[in-house]
Amino acid sequence: MTLSVGDSTHLSKTIREVDVTVYAAISLDANPIHLDEEYARQTPFGRRIAQGMLSAGLISACIGTQLPGPGSIYLSQDLRFRKPVYLDDTITATVEVVALEDRGRVRLRTTCTNQTGEVVLDGEAVVLPPRAKEIT
16 A cells, blocks of 8 residues: 555544543543533533543544554644533544655644534644555
């Protein structure tokens, strides 16, 4: 497969209670804004929100399974958290090739949107695609 500027892919997931709970257990991010409804009601969000890195993980899934795909090596990622992700939001992660760099590196625009199309997270990643991929 050849990688070119403009190539893109996406995947979607609805963030459920179990996702937030399991992520808290794995990551040790037990902030009450994620786990305690009563606490979260008193915050500016008014209800529980998902961990930001849970949405960012969907970008990693796109990179590692679709574009550039299995065997890709993450070199860097910058993230800007734009809006909260609430339980039962459907998040779509999109990655798009924006530059082919020296030493075989690929720069990707990374974006997560919710079910209404609002950007909840965006940034840029640099990855090293698997050796079997050609870049043009």
